[in-house]
Amino acid sequence: MKQDPPRAPSPGIDPSQDQFDLALQAAREAKTLDELRQAQSIILPQLAGLTQEQTAKSLGTSRSTLIRLQKRPVKNAQSKDHRGGRRNAIMSPKEERDFFKAWNHEIRENPPELVNQISEALAQKLGRKVPKTTLYRLLHKYGWSKQKTRSLTSEERPDKVPTLLDLAKATGYSKTTVSLALRxxxxxxxxxxxxxxxxxxxWGYAPDPNMEKLMEKVRENRRNRTPDIIAYLTAYQDRNDWQKNPTHRAYREGAYERARQCGYQLEEFWLNEPEMSAHRLSEIIRQRGIEGVVVAPLPQSRPSLEAFRWHYFSAVELGYSLQHPSLYRACNHxxxxxxxLMRELQKIGYHRIGFAMEEDQDNRVQHNWKGGYLSALSGKTAPEEAPFLLSRDWNRKRFGQWFENSRPDAIVTTGPEIQRWLKELEIPYPEEVGLAHVNLTPAMQEVTGIDQQSQQVGFASIDLLLSLMRNNERGVPQSPRSFMVEGKFRPGTTTCSQDS
Incomplete structure (x- = not known):
């Protein structure tokens, strides 16, 4: 049998310059995968010289779908009308808002005659009747719901602990809807x-703990088959700058390992990607179907991420660096x-213990370093007499002047600078002054101080996040909770007993 010759590949489209420019702009401003794919259907044939078949394959679509994408008008952010034409044909957006604002109270109360009342008022305003389907769509938009209600009598309350089925029968909703509402x-x-x-x-309904365990096991098995993603947000100027901080590396290692143990995969999302904003990144994460977000420590003290659309996600922050909004938190105590640390130093005979630290280090932990130090001096040294240095002007000269004037017998600090400055100033430790660190890193094997258990803080962030996801707690909490991990004292060679 004679075979037909293979079909020659179709050439790419030839859009006008205006269409091409519009597609480039739409690609930069795309907020959904569909918008980006439509823009790429026009850009790829021109920039890469691809045929229609090659373009369709690269976008993961069929050739017919590609043609539909290319024929669809491309709109940029300025040309989009998010409201839809049918509603604008009834009233302008402002007129619509003003009209329903007057009915806010009635919509919340939802009396039986509400729909007819609004229908008559709307007909009087427009001079014509509005279809019920359009009216219901508008009402739903402003918070109304056609609730199935029925009178509940005391006789209907079950004698035993009520079940989902009892609540479903009483409310007129399905068991699935009742379960979703309770979550x-x-x-x-x-x-x-x-x-x-x-x-x-x-009615005193309470979930069955045994059933909760069973459902959690089902969810865990499902996760182990196909790992879900937990987003790990970083925001340093350069993508990998956070890795220079040993504490931040330990946070991430702990979070990664705990997520893996629970059947999840931790994936980093960088807030400073080119053309990226907090709002756009939240939409990308949402489109990926990701429900949980961990906010890694941020580079500056107290920045804001108000534009991120938190109501889509369960979210936990590591540390205190995020000022707005206030989320659930995992951190060191x-x-x-x-x-x-102060108690341990006092035990071995240090009495004039100095505090020396860069101001931003204390700001980032909401002044807990300073507060813990001053509380440990209570009854021993007046705060105004304590050798105390908390400075924005953080350099060796400033530290040297403070040390000469204060002459502490030990110094508590964080950061690596003071150990280096003592060597450069030829001040021997622990002979002349003891040195203790409140945040030991793996490189500080010989230094006396506190192991903040930073990997355990990362573990705690995932445990806290998964509990929020199980309970379907999304958005900015009204009463944020903090999960604090206590540090452990580790003796070293930079201090010595003063009693001898």
Whole structure:
């Protein structure tokens, strides 16, 4: 049988310069995978000289889908109209907001006659009746829900502990909806969740702990088959700058290992990618189907990430460097660490213990270093008499002047500078002054100080995050909680007993 010759590859499209420029702009501003793919369907044939078949293969689509993408009008951020034409045909966005603002109270209360009342008011304003489907769509947009309600009598309350099925029968919702409401799922309207949870509290509903364990085992098995992703956000100027800090490396190692043990994979997302913003990154993470976010320590003290769309995610921060918003936190108990170090130094005979630290180091932990130090002096030394140096002007000259004027018998600090400066100033330790560090790193094997258990802080961040994900706690919490890991004292050769 005679075979047909193979079809020659189709040449790429030939868009106008305006279309090409518009596609380039749309690619830079794309917030969804579909928007990016449409822009690339026009850009790739021109920049790479690809045929239609090659372009479709590179985008992971069929040739017919590629043609539809190329024919669809490309819109940039300025030309997009996110509201849709049908609603704008009824009223302008401002008119719509003003109209429904007057009905806010009634929409929250949801009386039985509400729909008819708004329908009549809207018909009077527009001079024509509005279809019920359009009216319901608008009402849903402003927080209304067509709730299935029925009167509940005391006789209907079950004698035993109520089950999901009892709540479902009483409310008129399915068991799935009741379960989602009790887990505060954002897929349900707030009014529906509040209604079901109010009844559950009234009836004394409590989840079965054995069932919770069983479901967690099911979820764990599912995770072990296909690891889910946990996002690890970094924000240093250069992508890998955070790796220069030993504490930050230990945080990440602990978080990575704990995530792996629980069947998850930790993946880094860099906030300073070119053309990247906090808002856009949150949309990318959401499009990836990622539900959990760990915010690594940030480079400057107290920055803000308000533009990140936190309501999509369960989130935990490491340390105190994020000022806004305030999230659940995993960190070292720095106040306890400083108190422990001071007690251990006092035990071996040090009495005039000096505090020397760069100001930003204390700011980053919400002044817990300073607070722990001053509390340890209580009843022993007046704060104004303590040898204390907390300086923005952090250099060897400033430290040397302070040391000559204060003459402490021991110094507590963080950071590697003072150990180096003592050597450069030819001040022997521990003979002339003891040196103790509140945040020991692996390189400080001989230094007296506190092991902050930084890997355990990383472990704790994942444990806390998974508990939030299990309970479906999303967004910025009203009452943030902190998971603190206590430090351990480790003696070294930079201090010695003063009693001899």
């Amino acid at each position: 505060d799922s954002s897929t349900l309207p707030e009014k529906t969740r509040r209604y079901i949870k109010t009844l559950a509290n009234k 720095q106040f306890q660490s400083m108190q422990l």
